[in-house]
Every structure is written in C-alpha cells, then in structure tokens.
Amino acid sequence: MEGGSNDATSVKVSARDLDVFYGSTQALHGISLDARANRVTALIGPSGCGKSTFLRSINRMNDLIPGMRRQGRILLDGADIHDPGVDVVDLRRRVGMVFQRSNPFPKSIYENVSYGPRIHGVSDRGTLDEIVRTTLEQAALWDEVKDRLGASALSLSGGQQQRLCIARALAVEPEVLLMDEPASALDPLATARIEELIHELKERYTILIVTHNMQQAARVSDTTAYFYLGRLVEVGPTAQIFTNPAKQETEDYITGRFG
Amino acid sequence: MSSRLPGRPSAAWKGSAFVALCGAAAAIIVAMLAIILADVVRNGWAGLGWEFLVSAPSEGMRGGGVGPAIFGTFALVLLMTIAVVPVGVLTAVYLFEYARPDSAFARAVNLAVSNLAGVPSIVFGLFGLGFFVRFVGGGIDRVFHAGELAWGKPSILWAALTLALLTLPVVIVTTGEALRAVPVAAREASFALGATKWQTISRVVLPQSLAGILTGAILAVSRGAGEVAPIMFTGAAYFLPKLPTRLTDQFMELGYHVYVLSTQSPDIEATKPILYSTVLVLLFLTFLLNATAIAIRARFRAALRPQDA
Numbered sequence: 360m361e362g363g364s365n366d367a368t369s370v371k372v373s374a375r376d377l378d379v380f381y382g383s384t385q386a387l388h389g390i391s392l393d394a395r396a397n398r399v400t401a402l403i404g405p406s407g408c409g410k411s412t413f414l415r416s417i418n419r420m421n422d423l424i425p426g427m428r429r430q431g432r433i434l435l436d437g438a439d440i441h442d443p444g445v446d447v448v449d450l451r452r453r454v455g456m457v458f459q460r461s462n463p464f465p466k467s468i469y470e471n472v473s474y475g476p477r478i479h480g481v482s483d484r485g486t487l488d489e490i491v492r493t494t495l496e497q498a499a500l501w502d503e504v505k506d507r508l509g510a511s512a513l514s515l516s517g518g519q520q521q522r523l524c525i526a527r528a529l530a531v532e533p534e535v536l537l538m539d540e541p542a543s544a545l546d547p548l549a550t551a552r553i554e555e556l557i558h559e560l561k562e563r564y565t566i567l568i569v570t571h572n573m574q575q576a577a578r579v580s581d582t583t584a585y586f587y588l589g590r591l592v593e594v595g596p597t598a599q600i601f602t603n604p605a606k607q608e609t610e611d612y613i614t615g616r617f618g
Numbered sequence: 619m620s621s622r623l624p625g626r627p628s629a630a631w632k633g634s635a636f637v638a639l640c641g642a643a644a645a646i647i648v649a650m651l652a653i654i655l656a657d658v659v660r661n662g663w664a665g666l667g668w669e670f671l672v673s674a675p676s677e678g679m680r681g682g683g684v685g686p687a688i689f690g691t692f693a694l695v696l697l698m699t700i701a702v703v704p705v706g707v708l709t710a711v712y713l714f715e716y717a718r719p720d721s722a723f724a725r726a727v728n729l730a731v732s733n734l735a736g737v738p739s740i741v742f743g744l745f746g747l748g749f750f751v752r753f754v755g756g757g758i759d760r761v762f763h764a765g766e767l768a769w770g771k772p773s774i775l776w777a778a779l780t781l782a783l784l785t786l787p788v789v790i791v792t793t794g795e796a797l798r799a800v801p802v803a804a805r806e807a808s809f810a811l812g813a814t815k816w817q818t819i820s821r822v823v824l825p826q827s828l829a830g831i832l833t834g835a836i837l838a839v840s841r842g843a844g845e846v847a848p849i850m851f852t853g854a855a856y857f858l859p860k861l862p863t864r865l866t867d868q869f870m871e872l873g874y875h876v877y878v879l880s881t882q883s884p885d886i887e888a889t890k891p892i893l894y895s896t897v898l899v900l901l902f903l904t905f906l907l908n909a910t911a912i913a914i915r916a917r918f919r920a921a922l923r924p925q926d927a
C-alpha cells in the first residue's frame with residue numbers, strides 16, 4: 360500500500376456538511392469527506408449506514424427519489440454541483456455510476472455499452488465498435504461475449520451483467536466513477552480482474568467504491584471512510600484505518616467484532 | 619376420535635360450499651359465452667362463404683353479403699387508430715412521465731379520463747354529431763366552402779374521431795400501466811449515463827413499454843369496432859352501394875349493419891339467416907383482434923426474457 364501519498368493529488372470531490380433525508384428519516388448526518396483525483400476512496404460500514412445514499416448524492420441520482428431532501432454542499436473540482444447553473448445531465452456524464460443492483464437494459468450487449476456514447480452524439484459505427492471492444496476488455500468481459508454482442512444482455516449471468524454495467528459506465532469516459540459494490544456478484548477470478556481494472560483506472564479517474572469486503576477495501580483503496588448510522592465515523596489513509604484506526608468502533612467493524 | 623375442536627366439520631363444509639358457489643358463478647359466465655357462440659355458429663355458419671364476405675346486400679337486405687360493411691369497419695377502425703393512438707400515448711407520457719402527479723392540470727386530465735370512460739356510448743354519438751359534424755364540419759364548410767355542404771354532414775372521418783374519443787381512455791390507461799411497469803432501475807441506468815429525460819423516455823421507457831402500448835391500442839380497436847351508438851349519427855349508412863373513398867363519405871359498418879338487419883329491414887324474419895352470419899363475422903373480427911393483442915403481449919414478454927444466443 361502506498362502509505363502517505365494521499366496528499367499528492369488535488370481534491371476532486373468534496374462533501375461539506377451533507378445531510379440527506381428520505382421523507383422524515385435522515386439517512387446522512389453532516390458528512391464531510393474528500394475524494395482525491397487519481398485515488399480510490401473506499402466507503403465501508405454496515406448495511407443501511409448510508410453508503411449508497413452518499414454515492415448517489417454525488418451524481419445527484421437521489422434527486423429522482425420523491426421526498427428526498429438535502430442540506431449541505433458537494434463540490435466537484437471546487438464547484439458546487441447544486442448551483443443553479445449546473446446541468447445535471449452534464450454532471451452525470453462526468454460522474455459515472457455502477458449501481459449496487461446491476462441494471463442492464465433489456466437490449467443487446469452491444470446496445471448496452473454503446474448507449475452512452477450514442478446519446479452523447481457518437482454515431483460512427485467504427486468508433487462505437489472500438490468503444491464497445493475496449494470497454495468490454497477493461498471490464499474483463501470481452502472474451503466471454505465477443506461472439507454474441509447481439510445477444511440480449513439479460514441472457515448474461517449475474518456477474519457478467521455487473522461487468523457489462525461497468526463497461527457501460529466506462530464507455531462515456533467519466534471523470535469520477537462511483538462503484539456501489541461492483542464485485543458483490545463476482546467470482547474470485549472476475550473480482551481480481553475488476554480490482555486490477557480499478558488499479559488501471561486510477562490513472563485517469565477518481566474512484567469511490569462501496570464494498571462489504573474488507574480485504575478488497577484494503578487491496579484497492581488509498582483512503583477508507585467508515586460510515587455508521589448515517590455518520591462518518593472515521594476517514595484516513597487505508598493503511599492507517601486497517602492497521603491503526605483512531606476509533607474503537609472502526610476497529611471493531613474491520614476486525615469483525617462488530618455488533 | 620378427537621372432540622376437542624368442535625365445529626371443524628361445519629367450517630369445512632362452509633368452506634367447500636363457498637368454493638362451489640364461486641365455481642358455479644364462474645361456470646355461468648362460461649356457459650353464457652358457450653350458448654351465445656353455439657347459437658350464432660349454428661345459425662350463421664351455413665350462410666358464410668366467400669360470396670357472403672365480399673358482396674353487397676341485395677334484395678332489400680334478404681340476400682347478398684356484408685362486403686361493404688367489412689370494408690367500412692376496417693376503414694373506420696384504421697382511421698380511429700390513427701387518431702387515438704398518438705393522442706392517447708402522448709397524453710399518457712405527459713401524464714405519467716412529465717406532469718407532477720399532484721398538479722392541478724394532471725388531476726384535471728385524470729378526472730377527465732376516468733369520467734370519459736364512464737360516459738354511455740350514445741352520448742358520444744350525440745356529442746360527435748353536435749361537435750364534429752355540426753360545429754367542426756359545419757364550420758369548415760362556412761369558412762372554406764361558402765356554406766356548401768361538404769364536411770358538415772355525417773362521414774367516416776367524424777365517425778372515426780367520435781370513436782377515437784370513446785376509446786381514448788382505454789389507450790391512456792393501458793399506456794400508463796405499461797409506462798409504470800418499466801422499472802426505476804432502467805431509468806436510473808439511463809440517467810446515470812448522462813441521458814436527458816427525453817432520451818430516457820424515447821430510448822428506454824417507450825421501447826420497454828411498446829408491448830403494453832400495442833396491447834392497449836388493439837384493445838381500444840376491438841372495443842371501438844363493436845360500438846354502434848357513436849357512429850349511428852356521425853357517419854354510418856343504412857345501405858350504400860359503393861365503398862367510401864374519401865374522408866367525407868359515409869360508410870357501412872358491421873355492428874351498425876347488425877342493428878339495421880335486426881330492426882330496420884323491410885322483412886325481419888327473412889333477414890334472420892343473414893343476420894346470424896353477420897354477427898358471426900363481427901364476433902370473429904373482435905376475437906381476432908383480442909387474440910392479436912394477447913399474441914403481441916406474449917411475444918414481447920418472451921423477447922424481454924433472457925434467451926440464449
């Protein structure tokens with residue numbers, strides 16, 4: 360692990376005193392958290408602690424949920440993503456997302472991956488072919504599907520669908536990638552391939568990843584944030600969080616003594 | 619023998635009596651349909667034939683066939699579909715995708731749709747006569763034809779529009795159901811890739827609800843194809859030797875023809891065999907439309923299910 364190199368890059372995403380409410384229940388309480396460019400930030404914590412809610416706040420996906428309310432700010436490259444001048448469509452192009460539950464369109468594999476580039480104006484078949492191939496390769500799916508790109512995405516296995524969704528998100532070349540448990544349905548081999556991918560993607564992207572797998576968080580991330588009951592308990596360099604956390608709660612969760 | 623739970627046999631008896639009652643109620647429906655079908659087929663089958671399907675009525679409705687009425691029915695239903703499907707689908711998309719559900723306008727449209735569905739069809743007929751024929755048609759004549767009668771009389775166009783109005787709620791409601799059946803996850807996937815609302819609706823939501831929309835359109839058509847009252851004053855003709863060729867022409871129609879044969883013909887007893895055959899044709903067309911709707915739905919469901927390449 361790369362120890363104290365965390366401060367070497369600029370802050371890409373920054374939450375400031377973020378509160379999120381669903382109706383009358385508060386899902387996030389005053390979260391302040393920075394994600395640095397070209398770094399992987401892992402969000403860990405027990406089920407229901409608000410990891411997905413935090414992730415979905417960054418691309419304003421929660422705006423679609425009726426009854427959702429928010430206070431506080433989220434900055435992308437220093438600019439508030441809730442400024443009236445911000446085009447949420449443009450924001451989501453810059454901030455890609457892989458959902459917790461894989462959600463391929465009931466279209467062909469090819470159409471799934473090329474959907475993003477198409478809606479952003481790419482129509483040249485050769486360019487699309489190229490995007491489809493490279494992103495499927497990145498997502499470690501190409502070899503399995505290269506002979507049946509026209510088949511329905513729903514004919515893929517759960518793990519393949521998840522990798523397809525990763526490829527689909529990569530195809531629009533976002534600056535920030537939000538990954539909500541991208542490896543939860545994958546076998547060890549595919550998981551290893553995705554972790555490798557995350558390492559490669561770091562070169563170009565800012566990555567926030569939710570995971571329930573402590574080893575995975577330790578392997579792929581530079582910074583780890585521990586959430587509990589909608590609060591950010593502790594955040595720090597991954598090496599430190601996993602070897603010498605400041606809070607007893609964090610240590611209990613990581614070592615499995617939680618609960 | 620256990621006597622600790624008294625009353626169990628009686629409860630069991632009541633249970634099976636209730637099941638029997640439900641079964642009997644369901645059996646009545648099947649029996650009614652079977653009786654109707656048997657009666658119509660038995661009396662109408664013999665009169666059917668190629669000749670009957672293509673030729674015009676003759677000998678004061680005692681002979682000939684229903685060719686013009688079949689043609690008129692298809693032409694009417696086609697025009698009606700062209701009118702009702704776009705309006706209904708656009709209304710549903712607006713209502714269920716764009717309008718805030720609690721907005722005054724959305725509530726007004728919803729109220730109008732549900733009330734429209736409850737209006738008796740004869741009222742639609744009168745409305746069509748007053749609004750389409752007299753007001754719109756008459757208005758066109760006054761403005762463009764110096765008062766000469768061209769549009770301001772019953773015609774296939776006004777009849778089709780009246781029917782479109784009648785079937786509009788069916789299309790709106792079924793389209794709305796189809797739209798709501800598209801999972802939130804599919805919309806989110808599209809939005810998360812930076813798609814606009816319009817792109818999401820046109821490329822994800824509408825394709826996924828196409829089967830439901832088509833089903834609704836066909837159900838509307840089969841509902842409209844059997845209606846007599848709305849077209850009675852707005853365009854259907856008692857007897858026309860020639861087929862309609864323009865929007866302003868009148869037309870013969872199967873449902874209306876059944877009404878004519880059974881109540882208006884010079885010799886009702888003598889037209890009975892023809893009446894039965896006509897009813898048979900009308901029933902067959904309606905069943906055909908319903909079967910098509912079911913087939914389309916099944917096919918699209920199958921297409922959306924995972925299949926191997």
Ligand SMILES: Nc1ncnc2c1ncn2[C@@H]1O[C@H](COP(=O)(O)OP(=O)(O)OP(=O)(O)O)[C@@H](O)[C@H]1O
Nearest residue numbers: 381386404405406407408409410411412413424459
């Ligand atoms: N759409 C919603 N409407 C109402 N409440 C919600 C909604 N989504 C999440 N919540 C609530 O917000 C809280 C945080 O949920 P969230 O999905 O962010 O948790 P999570 O940390 O991602 O959990 P998991 O690890 O199980 O995915 C939970 O109490 C949940 O019940």
Ligand SMILES: [Mg+2]
Nearest residue numbers: 410411412459
């Ligand atoms: Mg979650």
